[in-house]
Amino acid sequence: MRSLFELAGYEYKKMFLRKGTIIALALGLLITCFVQIMFLLPLFTADETPWQNMAYAREHSRSISGTPIDGDLISRAWVYSETIDGSRYDNVRWITQSIISMSEAQSVAEANTFYELHHSLVQSSTNWLLDINRISERGAEWIMTQHESIDTPWVYEYFGGYYNFFTRLSIVVVVLFFALAVSIAPVFATEHSTGVAQIMLASKFGKSKLIWAKLLTAATFSAGITFVFLLCSYGINMAVFGADGGAAAFQLFWPPSPYNFNMAQVSVIYILNAASRAIFFGAAVLLLSAKLKSSFSTIIFASVWVFLASALVVALPIRWLFDLYRLIVEMLPVMVIPAMSTFSIAPYEIFGFMFPPFVFEAVFSLVVGAAMLIFAGRVFKRYQVG
Amino acid sequence: MELVIDRLTKQYKNKIAVDRVSLSLKQGIYGLLGANGAGKTTLMRMMCGLLTPTGGEVKFNGIDVKQEDYRDALGYMPQHFGYYPDFTAMGFLCYMASLKGLTKHRAKEKSAELLELVNLTDVAKKKIKTFSGGMKQRLGIAQSLLNNPKILILDEPTAGLDPKERIKFRNLLSQLGKNRIVLLSTHIVSDIEDIADVVLIMKDGQIIENGKVDEIVSDRKSLEKLYMHHFGEEEENA
Numbered sequence: 001m002r003s004l005f006e007l008a009g010y011e012y013k014k015m016f017l018r019k020g021t022i023i024a025l026a027l028g029l030l031i032t033c034f035v036q037i038m039f040l041l042p043l044f045t046a047d048e049t050p051w052q053n054m055a056y057a058r059e060h061s062r063s064i065s066g067t068p069i070d071g072d073l074i075s076r077a078w079v080y081s082e083t084i085d086g087s088r089y090d091n092v093r094w095i096t097q098s099i100i101s102m103s104e105a106q107s108v109a110e111a112n113t114f115y116e117l118h119h120s121l122v123q124s125s126t127n128w129l130l131d132i133n134r135i136s137e138r139g140a141e142w143i144m145t146q147h148e149s150i151d152t153p154w155v156y157e158y159f160g161g162y163y164n165f166f167t168r169l170s171i172v173v174v175v176l177f178f179a180l181a182v183s184i185a186p187v188f189a190t191e192h193s194t195g196v197a198q199i200m201l202a203s204k205f206g207k208s209k210l211i212w213a214k215l216l217t218a219a220t221f222s223a224g225i226t227f228v229f230l231l232c233s234y235g236i237n238m239a240v241f242g243a244d245g246g247a248a249a250f251q252l253f254w255p256p257s258p259y260n261f262n263m264a265q266v267s268v269i270y271i272l273n274a275a276s277r278a279i280f281f282g283a284a285v286l287l288l289s290a291k292l293k294s295s296f297s298t299i300i301f302a303s304v305w306v307f308l309a310s311a312l313v314v315a316l317p318i319r320w321l322f323d324l325y326r327l328i329v330e331m332l333p334v335m336v337i338p339a340m341s342t343f344s345i346a347p348y349e350i351f352g353f354m355f356p357p358f359v360f361e362a363v364f365s366l367v368v369g370a371a372m373l374i375f376a377g378r379v380f381k382r383y384q385v386g
Numbered sequence: 387m388e389l390v391i392d393r394l395t396k397q398y399k400n401k402i403a404v405d406r407v408s409l410s411l412k413q414g415i416y417g418l419l420g421a422n423g424a425g426k427t428t429l430m431r432m433m434c435g436l437l438t439p440t441g442g443e444v445k446f447n448g449i450d451v452k453q454e455d456y457r458d459a460l461g462y463m464p465q466h467f468g469y470y471p472d473f474t475a476m477g478f479l480c481y482m483a484s485l486k487g488l489t490k491h492r493a494k495e496k497s498a499e500l501l502e503l504v505n506l507t508d509v510a511k512k513k514i515k516t517f518s519g520g521m522k523q524r525l526g527i528a529q530s531l532l533n534n535p536k537i538l539i540l541d542e543p544t545a546g547l548d549p550k551e552r553i554k555f556r557n558l559l560s561q562l563g564k565n566r567i568v569l570l571s572t573h574i575v576s577d578i579e580d581i582a583d584v585v586l587i588m589k590d591g592q593i594i595e596n597g598k599v600d601e602i603v604s605d606r607k608s609l610e611k612l613y614m615h616h617f618g619e620e621e622e623n624a
Contacts, residue, residue, distance in 0.1 A: 003484060003487065006484050006490065007484055007485070010481050010484060013477075014470065017470070017472045017473070018472075190470075191468075194468045194469065194470060194471075195464070195466050195467070195468025195469075196468035196469065196470065197468070198431075198434075198436060198462070198464040198468060199462065199463075199464065199467075199468060199482065199485075199529065200485060201434075201435070201436055202434040202435060202436060202457060202460055202462040203457060203460075203482065203485040203486050203533075204454055204457045204458040204485065204486050204487045204533065205454075205484075205485050205486070205487060206457065206485060207435075207454070207457070208454060210485060384436070384437050384438060385431050385436040385437060385464075386428070386431065386436075386437055
């Protein structure tokens with residue numbers, strides 16, 4: 001076991017001795033940090049004093065933190081909307097407005113029936129999924145059961161840090177996966193391009209522990225770098241925009257969500273989910289590296305996958321076929337966005353069992369990722385020098 | 387100690403690179419001579435488990451070439467020695483030692499010892515990318531000895547070495563051949579003439595001569611003349 005970890009240590013050493021890895025990670029982290037705060041820089045916004053404006057809005061918003069979102073608060077939010085003091089209710093108006101418009105209600109007059117409107121919003125979304133055969137009757141029941149478990153009334157909290165964290169994730173993840181592609185592509189390919197593969201495969205552990213060490217390195221590196229990037233993003237947002245709002249219902253950010261999670265829980269689940277998907281992606285890159293024997297070709301293929309447009313929506317008549325298609329599309333790196341896939345409303349239905357996307361896609365990533373890692377190892381082991 | 391090669395064959399689409407080669411190698415130095423394309427490298431790669439043979443088998447003391455125990459007894463230096471440019475000589479040897487199952491402490495000791503042996507101690511902490519061809523070749527020889535192998539397979543190890551280094555290398559091989567099987571391929575006759583216990587001459591994938599220098603030279607007077615007899619035309623064309 002000790003030799004396995006020692007060999008994995010050497011794999012890390014090789015990885016960090018490559019300029020490409022250092023540049024990709026440094027650049028990735030720089031972009032990650034930059035996108036979190038770019039709209040606080042006057043260069044990227046029409047505001048002349050964006051930082052002061054953010055701080056002002058935050059203080060106003062914080063002044064009503066801890067207030068239950070009920071008819072009274074919603075009414076106040078709309079009554080004071082035209083006044084200077086009304087800015088403290090901006091977020092409440094945004095939340096209620098999005099639910100009202102999504103549920104196709106006509107006006108804020110229905111504020112007292114806010115949670116009924118929210119219920120009808122989830123119900124209509126569920127019915128739509130049922131109509132297009134995306135879910136079964138049991139799936140629809142499952143969604144509504146989840147929805148009914150949500151604690152109400154929601155308590156308003158300022159959640160600017162979490163809002164920014166969630167909305168910047170798509171960029172962070174794409175940058176992260178690109179950096180992973182550059183870093184992992186040489187793991188097997190370099191052994192071929194340098195010619196070291198010949199000596200390795202003729203050595204005692206060349207066809208056993210070395211391969212496990214490489215697989216372990218790819219998996220831990222993928223997960224580890226994901227934690228670094230996402231925790232960096234999380235930390236900056238909490239430090240700059242404020243760490244409050246962790247206990248607020250996730251529905252304040254994504255109203256149709258049927259899951260009873262708060263913002264902090266969603267962040268943890270999301271980071272773990274992203275790490276499992278990164279392992280899946282890292283395994284795919286490693287497999288390409290072993291197959292193509294070229295870092296450059298591997299990076300090109302992996303990059304195409306990273307940036308592949310995910311907007312291809314097809315209407316497949318058979319539910320399991322659509323689920324398969326959805327799984328493939330949602331495993332695209334650009335789809336690692338909470339609202340879009342990780343916490344999407346529709347569950348995966350497997351043999352009558354319901355799995356929320358953040359569970360199923362994480363398990364799928366780990367299982368298929370492990371299989372791909374093992375397959376990548378076999379490809380290297382069976383390499384014929386000649 | 388016996389390395390048995392039994393009807394070893396490698397066939398590519400329309401070409402037989404190694405054709406039913408059978409050998410029994412015991413302790414000592416074996417010089418494998420042959421022109422380019424004779425099948426020396428293919429034979430050696432199969433003996434190292436780097437190429438799967440089309441037919442036949444390789445066993446060392448009954449252990450199959452595919453097994454880890456076989457590789458544990460093997461030291462190999464390929465024709466084109468691969469390395470990591472940004473590793474130091476010491477770092478590279480320590481890594482190779484880990485791959486060969488040496489503990490960290492033993493790896494450091496053995497690496498230092500071998501760097502001394504191949505006269506690279508002064509540059510132990512320099513990056514390999516700064517080395518000359520001869521220095522890289524010596525490092526390649528050092529890595530093949532890390533696990534004190536019972537079978538040492540060296541594919542054209544003297545390429546890139548200057549005359550002084552060649553003499554030193556021959557002396558080293560003489561020492562190494564006393565307690566292991568050393569198989570050394572070359573197309574330079576003088577590399578093996580004085581040190582090989584047994585000379586194997588390979589042509590068109592087959593071993594056409596196999597014996598002590600005196601036995602196979604017989605009326606040809608020298609190994610060089612015998613070599614020219616077999617490959618003279620090919621060498622001139624090359």
